Amino acid sequence: MVERGLQDARTLVTGALRGIGLATAVRLVAEGAQVLVTDLSPPDDPLVGQVLGRLGPAATYLPLDVTAEADWERARGWVESRWGSLDVLVNNAGTDLVGPVDQLDLAAWHRLMRVNVDSVFLGVRSFTAALAAGGAGRRGGASVINVASIMGLVGFAETSAYNTSKGAVRLFSKAVAIEFAQAGKPIRVNSIHPGFVETPLLHVGMQRWVDQGKAARAQDLLDGIAAMTPVKRLAQPEEIAAAIAFLASTDASYLTGSELVVDGGWTAQ
Secondary structure: OOOOOOOOOEEEEOOOOOHHHHHHHHHHHHOOOEEEEEEOOOOOOHHHHHHHHHHOOOEEEEEOOOOOHHHHHHHHHHHHHHOOOOOEEEEOOOOOOOOOHHHOOHHHHHHHHHHHHHHHHHHHHHHHHHHHHHHOOOOOOEEEEEEOOHHHOOOOOOOHHHHHHHHHHHHHHHHHHHHHHHHOOOEEEEEEEEOOEOOHHHHHHHHHHHHOOOOOOHHHHHHHHHHHOOOOOOEOHHHHHHHHHHHHOHHHOOOOOOEEEEOOOHHHO
């Protein structure tokens, strides 16, 4: 078996109770990593118990509101006191907002930016020192993976808020990657840009379109998206998790400031 540098790697994943975040936690544990699973749910939520039961002893749960600076400081304290350093940070938590630009609510816009953009900044800022410590003894250094979207690369009608947030994640990742490299900090930073993925968030988004009268059924919208994708299907969360695991691994030791697009050919059209 090829050594990918994930055995005993200390990792933190946000938004990890469902969707891409959960699939990523499962994949990282399978490759030997220790995973700090974070999400909004309280520890006594039955879903937390189900996820930890699935992941086994390599996983621990910590509630984390990614928009709250105090929560990030608490997570940093947990990592420093128990692990001493961090090898991999996956900023995955996110939300969406759809609608014509002239009908968007400013408070909703600000909330989206807090969840999708501020959280990435807070995560990187909070763990820069811990990641540098973890990366010092690791080929290619520590790894930060910021989950963006193809909507951070191309525009879509009535998703201007989401497009803006994911575009910001893309350029933030590039800027910080250069900053760390030039400063000699052993931390790689990359963004990953999934296409349309079969997740709860996608279904919520499709239902919002239905509620706005864009279609009769959410499934009709999903079928239409699949038909417009060159490979004629949606992605599964496990396929995005595999790409995240690659970026986290030492196989990606020369990758920093890059954007990994996993979209079934959507943006190649």
